[in-house]
Amino acid sequence: xxxxxxxxxxxxxxxxxxxxxxxxxxxxxxxxxxxxxxxxxxxxxxxxxxxxxxxxxxxxxxxxxxxxxxxxxxxxxxxxxxxxxxxxxx
Amino acid sequence: xxxxxxxxxxxxxxxxxxxxxxxxxxxxxxxxxxxxxxxxxxxxxxxxxxxxxxxxxxxxxxxxxxxxxxxxxxxxxxxxxxxxxxxxxxxxxxxxxxxxxxxxxxxxxxxxxxxxxxxxxxxxxxxxxxxxxxxxxxxxxxxxxxxxxxxxxxxxxxxxxxxxxxxxxxxxxxxxxxxxxxxxxxxxxxxxxxxxxxxxxxxxxxxxxxxxxxxxxxxxxxxxxxxxxxxxxxxxxxxxxxxxxxxxxxxxxxxxxxxxxxxxxxxxxxxxxxxxxxxxxxxxxxxxxxxxxxxxxxxxxxxxxxxxxxxxxxxxxxxxxxxxxxxxxxxxxxxxxxxxxxxxxxxxxxxxxxxxxxxxxxxxxxxxxxxxxxxxxxxxxxxxxxxxxxxxxxxxxxxxxxxxxxxxxxxxxxxxxxxxxxxxxxxxxxxxxxxxxxxxxxxxxxxxxxxxxxxxxxxxxxxxxxxxxxxxxxxxxxxxxxxxxxxxxxxxxxxxxxxxxxxxxxxxxxxxxxxxxxxxxxxxxxxxxxxxxxxxxxxxxxxxxxxxxxxxxxxxxxxxxxxxxxxxxxxxxxxxxxxxxxxxxxxxxxxx
Numbered sequence: 093x094x095x096x097x098x099x100x101x102x103x104x105x106x107x108x109x110x111x112x113x114x115x116x117x118x119x120x121x122x123x124x125x126x127x128x129x130x131x132x133x134x135x136x137x138x139x140x141x142x143x144x145x146x147x148x149x150x151x152x153x154x155x156x157x158x159x160x161x162x163x164x165x166x167x168x169x170x171x172x173x174x175x176x177x178x179x180x181x182x
Numbered sequence: 183x184x185x186x187x188x189x190x191x192x193x194x195x196x197x198x199x200x201x202x203x204x205x206x207x208x209x210x211x212x213x214x215x216x217x218x219x220x221x222x223x224x225x226x227x228x229x230x231x232x233x234x235x236x237x238x239x240x241x242x243x244x245x246x247x248x249x250x251x252x253x254x255x256x257x258x259x260x261x262x263x264x265x266x267x268x269x270x271x272x273x274x275x276x277x278x279x280x281x282x283x284x285x286x287x288x289x290x291x292x293x294x295x296x297x298x299x300x301x302x303x304x305x306x307x308x309x310x311x312x313x314x315x316x317x318x319x320x321x322x323x324x325x326x327x328x329x330x331x332x333x334x335x336x337x338x339x340x341x342x343x344x345x346x347x348x349x350x351x352x353x354x355x356x357x358x359x360x361x362x363x364x365x366x367x368x369x370x371x372x373x374x375x376x377x378x379x380x381x382x383x384x385x386x387x388x389x390x391x392x393x394x395x396x397x398x399x400x401x402x403x404x405x406x407x408x409x410x411x412x413x414x415x416x417x418x419x420x421x422x423x424x425x426x427x428x429x430x431x432x433x434x435x436x437x438x439x440x441x442x443x444x445x446x447x448x449x450x451x452x453x454x455x456x457x458x459x460x461x462x463x464x465x466x467x468x469x470x471x472x473x474x475x476x477x478x479x480x481x482x483x484x485x486x487x488x489x490x491x492x493x494x495x496x497x498x499x500x501x502x503x504x505x506x507x508x509x510x511x512x513x514x515x516x517x518x519x520x521x522x523x524x525x526x527x528x529x530x531x532x533x534x535x536x537x538x539x540x541x542x543x544x545x546x547x548x549x550x551x552x553x554x555x556x557x558x559x560x561x562x563x564x565x566x567x568x569x570x571x572x573x574x575x576x577x578x579x580x581x582x583x584x585x586x587x588x589x590x591x592x593x594x595x596x597x598x599x600x601x602x603x604x605x606x607x608x609x610x611x612x613x614x615x616x617x618x619x620x621x622x623x624x625x626x627x628x629x630x631x632x633x634x635x636x637x638x639x640x641x642x643x644x645x646x647x648x649x650x651x652x653x654x655x656x657x658x659x660x661x662x663x664x665x666x667x668x669x670x671x672x673x674x675x676x677x678x679x680x681x682x683x684x685x686x687x688x689x690x691x692x693x694x695x696x697x698x699x700x701x702x703x704x705x706x707x708x709x710x711x712x713x714x715x716x717x718x719x720x721x722x723x724x725x726x727x728x729x730x731x732x733x734x735x736x737x738x739x740x741x742x743x744x745x746x747x748x749x750x751x752x753x754x755x756x757x758x759x760x761x762x763x764x765x766x767x768x769x770x771x772x773x774x
Contacts, residue, residue: 108264141324144307146308
């Protein structure tokens with residue numbers, strides 16, 4: 093299991109679109125994904141969970157991945173936070 | 183004025199037969215009403231069923247959303263698309279799914295109540311944060327909830343109708359027809375609708391008698407009424423009296439005799455009285471239907487519609503494996519006969535429910551136009567077909583829908599060649615002899631058919647669309663339903679031109695529209711020179727029966743007469759004269 097702290101960089105916070113982007117990326121990985129914030133722990137593959145966090149600009153979250161592909165998965169999600177949830181074109 | 187008269191016994195309503203047949207049953211008035219949650223717990227034994235309903239509703243709603251989102255994308259409407267994508271994620275939320283199922287199990291709830299409460303749980307949590315940027319999006323959440331509940335309730339309602347149900351509705355969607363079919367509904371009566379809407383094509387494939395355009399149906403028929411749906415008489419009788427009921431019984435007996443005669447014909451070769459071979463093939467929409475190929479002795483598949491795969495798998499990317507399975511099933515059910523796979527022909531009225539969104543869907547983004555914009559979808563389809571074609575060499579034809587210019591065809595041809603190369607390089611066996619042809623359904627193509635005939639391996643005439651484009655008659659518009667005339671001389675002229683080009687360039691010409699399945703029209707088509715007809719397999723014996731009774735010369739007389747018609751009255755007269763003669767021939771045959 094690995095953990096990493098990230099800050100919400102984009103101005104609008106995690107509203108529907110970023111939440112949808114996080115879920116789409118996260119569900120590509122096999123490992124379990126949880127997010128901690130203000131003592132809450134939610135399933136990072138659940139868009140409803142993400143929305144209940146109502147994470148605004150500057151909010152600090154802890155990402156927790158657990159499973160065979162946890163390293164790659166963590167990198168992917170962390171970079172999403174850093175580039176403000178812009179989906180890379182594939 | 184005299185509305186009380188509405189419920190008199192033996193009320194006869196006129197309509198138009200979309201799927202023929204004769205059934206008596208109990209009317210079930212069907213409407214997509216307001217949401218009203220039933221909170222009563224259910225018996226323990228019913229819980230698995232409630233969970234299944236939720237699962238089914240989740241799938242159906244998901245497909246609709248992905249399709250709408252895909253469409254929004256095509257219109258560069260990124261806001262709508264984002265909302266729909268987020269809604270789709272909500273629908274597939276693993277926590278939500280678990281919560282609904284848990285509530286059903288632990289609190290013995292109906293699916294609708296469990297869905298409502300699960301969403302409420304999240305809505306309350308989100309509200310408690312009091313952050314306006316999220317709270318303002320709660321309507322999207324409620325929208326998903328309501329769609330799910332609505333779908334669950336429909337499923338529940340239909341399942342409770344029992345085997346005698348005749349659905350009475352304003353109109354029905356293709357998805358609803360499938361739901362009806364799976365629940366053993368006996369017949370469908372719609373107060374609006376056009377003959378060749380996809381809903382009626384599906385009802386036809388599933389063998390559910392259907393009357394459309396019965397304008398007063400919703401007013402004159404009450405839930406629970408006994409009704410006779412008479413597809414032969416283009417009518418519905420509500421609350422039949424004794425006499426009507428007994429004449430129904432007599433008619434059923436007569437139809438059974440006729441069916442016996444038909445079963446006999448089924449085993450005979452498909453040729454005219456003068457011995458010309460006519461290829462009668464099957465139109466296939468669903469896996470469930472392939473058994474009918476053998477049952478009705480179709481010689482292969484003239485039109486394998488792949489559109490229905492979207493319905494089960496979700497359309498963003500069509501699952502290649504699913505397509506491969508479907509093609510595999512189709513090929514293996516067709517003996518050694520050819521199989522024509524039509525590339526995705528969505529758009530227009532087909533399943534998309536986009537009527538409100540595109541101003542002119544039939545002149546819009548559909549068929550090959552979508553495929554060329556969505557190369558992955560096209561390549562996916564070609565790959566699935568080529569892989570299966572490689573296993574059954576010499577039997578495959580690929581049909582490109584909605585071609586309106588030559589470049590479109592050449593582009594698909596290039597994609598096909600690339601795909602074959604690509605597969606070969608990867609060591610996948612391919613059939614280098616896969617035939618590629620086009621649908622002739624746009625008048626410009628028919629007018630310049632020789633330009634196309636030079637390049638294609640075969641031509642297939644889609645009479646439904648060719649008719650509506652040639653006559654400028656929306657086939658789904660009940661106000662002008664009488665103007666929709668597939669046997670109009672202008673349409674027949676286009677068909678004749680196509681046949682002539684086929685002869686000149688030595689390529690096969692088939693007709694795969696619903697027209698081919700009507701005995702009179704089939705004779706006219708053969709008279710014009712068509713030698714391949716493809717139709718719902720169930721209707722093959724009727725067409726074969728007619729073809730076997732006439733010589734090519736007789737049929738040519740018929741088609742020449744129709745080509746010379748100047749009014750629809752003349753057409754009607756010719757058809758009626760033929761019909762009288764034909765019925766006489768059949769009677770002779772029965773007594774012989």
